[in-house]
Amino acid sequence: MNKKVVLAFSGGLDTSFCIPYLLDQGYEVHTLFVNTGGISSKEEHAITQRANELGAKKHININVEKSLWTEILIPLIQSGALYQNKYPALCSDRYLIVKESIKLCQKLKTKNIAHGCTGMGNDQIRFDLSIRAHGNYNIITPIREIQNITKNVRGYEEDYLQAKGFKVSSLHKKYSINENLMGATISGSEIDEWEEPSSESFVLCKLPHQYPKKPKTLNIKFLRGKVISVNHKKMQGADFLRTLNLLGGSFGIGRSVFSSDTIIGLKGRFVFEAPGIEILMSAHRALEEAVLTDKQNFVKTQVGQEWVNLVYRGFYFEPLRENLEAFLLDSQKTVSGEVTLKLTPGRVDAVAVKSKNILKSPEGSYAQSATWSEAESKGFIKLIGQSTSTWSSIHKKK
Numbered sequence: 001m002n003k004k005v006v007l008a009f010s011g012g013l014d015t016s017f018c019i020p021y022l023l024d025q026g027y028e029v030h031t032l033f034v035n036t037g038g039i040s041s042k043e044e045h046a047i048t049q050r051a052n053e054l055g056a057k058k059h060i061n062i063n064v065e066k067s068l069w070t071e072i073l074i075p076l077i078q079s080g081a082l083y084q085n086k087y088p089a090l091c092s093d094r095y096l097i098v099k100e101s102i103k104l105c106q107k108l109k110t111k112n113i114a115h116g117c118t119g120m121g122n123d124q125i126r127f128d129l130s131i132r133a134h135g136n137y138n139i140i141t142p143i144r145e146i147q148n149i150t151k152n153v154r155g156y157e158e159d160y161l162q163a164k165g166f167k168v169s170s171l172h173k174k175y176s177i178n179e180n181l182m183g184a185t186i187s188g189s190e191i192d193e194w195e196e197p198s199s200e201s202f203v204l205c206k207l208p209h210q211y212p213k214k215p216k217t218l219n220i221k222f223l224r225g226k227v228i229s230v231n232h233k234k235m236q237g238a239d240f241l242r243t244l245n246l247l248g249g250s251f252g253i254g255r256s257v258f259s260s261d262t263i264i265g266l267k268g269r270f271v272f273e274a275p276g277i278e279i280l281m282s283a284h285r286a287l288e289e290a291v292l293t294d295k296q297n298f299v300k301t302q303v304g305q306e307w308v309n310l311v312y313r314g315f316y317f318e319p320l321r322e323n324l325e326a327f328l329l330d331s332q333k334t335v336s337g338e339v340t341l342k343l344t345p346g347r348v349d350a351v352a353v354k355s356k357n358i359l360k361s362p363e364g365s366y367a368q369s370a371t372w373s374e375a376e377s378k379g380f381i382k383l384i385g386q387s388t389s390t391w392s393s394i395h396k397k398k
Contacts, residue, residue, distance in 0.1 A: 004028045005112035005140060006104045008097050008127075009059070011047035013168070014116035014143050017157040019054040020164050021142045022114060030108060031056040034100045035063040036093035037181025037238065054166060060104065064096045065181055069237030071096070073182065076311075077280050078225050078328045079304030080288065083312040087258050088277045090182045094123060095316040098130040105137065114140040119147050122263045126314040133317035174200055181241055183254065183274030197257060197271050204249040204273040208345065211251055216343040218247070220283040225332025227280060241276040248275025252346045263313050279348050283339040286350030291334050291357040303327050 005022055009015045009031035022029050031051040035044060044061055051059035072092045082088050105113055113131055117124035124144065131137050143153065150156045158168045175188040184203040191197050199207055221229040227240050235243070248254055254275035260268045288297065307324045315321065337355025341348050364370030 003112070004030060004057075004108050004110040005114050006101050006108065006110065007031050007056075007114040008101050008116070009033050009047070009051055009056075010116070011043075011050045012116070013154065013157055014118070016050060016054060016166070017161060018114060018116050018142045019051065019056055020161065020166070021146075022140065023055050025140075027112065027140075028057050029055065030104065031059045032101055032104050033059070033061045034093075034097040035061060035065070036068050036096060037065050037242075038179030038184070062100055064093075064100065065238040066236070067096055067099075068093055068181055069241070072311075073237070073241065073277075074226060075307065075325050075328060076277070077227075077284050078332055079307045080281060080285050080301070081304035081308040083308050084258075084261060086256060087260065087272060087312070088183065088274045088281075089308055089312050090178075090180065090185055090272055090274060091122065091126065092311050092316070093180045093182065094126045095130055095311075098127055098134075102131070102134045102137075111136065112138045112140060114142065116143055117141060118153065119144040120264075120266075122268075122314070125263050126316075129314040130317055174198075177203060179203060181238055182277060183245070183272060185270055185272045187268075187270035191257070191269055191271055194259075194269060201271050202255075202273075204245055204275060205252045205255040206250050208252060211345040216247065216251070218279070218341045218343060219338055220280070220341065221338045222284065222287055223336050225284070225329075225335040241280075244276030244279045246275075248279050248343065248348065249273065251275075251343045251348075253343060253348050254278035255346075279341065279343075282348045282350050283341055284335070286339050286353055287335055287337050287355060290353045291337065291355055291359060292331065293359065296331060300328070300331050 003026055005027040007015065007018055007022065007029055009019075010033065015031075019029050019031065033044065033047050033051070048059050048061060072095070076089060076092070101113055101115075105111065115124075115127045117127055119141075124141070128139055131139055143157075146156055147153055161168050173188075175186050175191070178185045186197070186201045186203060189198075191201065219229075219231050220227060221232070227237070228234060230240055230243060254277065255271065255273045257271050258269065260270070262268045288300070292300065303324050307321060307328065310316065310318055310321050310324070334357040336357060337353060339350050339354075340352035342351050363372070
């Protein structure tokens with residue numbers, strides 16, 4: 001039996017516990033940290049050291065920011081959709097973690113893959129469904145396994161590591177913070193209890209008293225639905241988001257408290273901060289509203305919502321996701337132009353749109369002037385309401 005196993009490793013308590021636990025099960029542990037942004041080179045080095053000291057046969061770091069931009073962020077912005085009309089699917093980087101873990105499994109010629117997800121959250125579903133979509137792999141989940149023998153999972157993990165002679169951080173963290181290129185998610189403490197989050201919960205966003213005193217004007221240019229410049233400066237995709245996260249965060253843009261309807265049926269409450277995504281979505285939406293037909297805008301809303309629902313609920317590798325993205329990509333053919341935005345405390349507004357593709361009709365200007373006659377207006381209204389008026393004439397009370 002091939003006892004090599006690939007462990008998606010983050011360096012936290014759960015995945016730290018997984019290494020010696022898997023070693024005790026007779027596995028040769030190969031760890032992989034997939035960097036999706038939000039972490040410094042110093043922190044990445046510390047993760048490598050942690051994996052090695054815990055007994056990993058080999059540890060690998062890989063940066064997938066470019067893939068996160070092209071495979072997740074571009075379709076997310078083009079979808080214009082948010083989960084439950086609020087959450088920008090910051091969890092989407094999990095699919096790239098699985099993708100890279102599967103690649104390492106194939107390289108090592110093993111079917112054993114492990115992750116440190118608990119049995120109480122959404123990520124276990126995203127990981128397991130994604131792994132199964134890649135083939136018949138043996139999914140090993142140490143944290144779910146020990147839930148069968150103890151209710152105090154964290155205490156069990158700490159005792160296990162200390163008994164092996166490994167240090168466990170004594171630093172008490174008030175919040176659980178998950179940060180990547182897309183933004184930050186903050187949970188725990190009073191947030192879980194539906195109370196007002198404290199000032200310590202601010203990660204990417206400044207506190208209100210730190211907001212700039214004057215508004216900031218921003219120019220974003222799109223070509224066929226993709227960002228090509230910010231304030232006339234071209235850069236790599238990931239750098240667009242980093243720049244906008246910093247700028248938008250200074251105004252507190254993109255921060256919200258969210259009570260989520262989770263995949264497993266529980267209510268989950270957390271704070272999220274996604275300044276760059278909110279700015280890009282606002283700009284992209286303003287441009288689409290001007291250049292797409294009414295029917296394109298209507299149907300695209302439905303397609304975009306289905307896309308984000310699939311991604312949130314663990315079905316990134318479902319073929320329908322690719323079908324939806326094909327539609328979204330095709331809809332972007334005319335979405336080219338420049339959008340001017342104004343950033344003020346807590347909000348972003350698209351104040352001007354420039355594009356040769358704006359659907360300005362030569363036949364009229366809304367509520368101002370038109371080339372059609374009064375009779376044509378009356379005829380149009382009569383015909384468009386014919387079904388309703390006919391129903392009324394038949395069923396109205398006499």
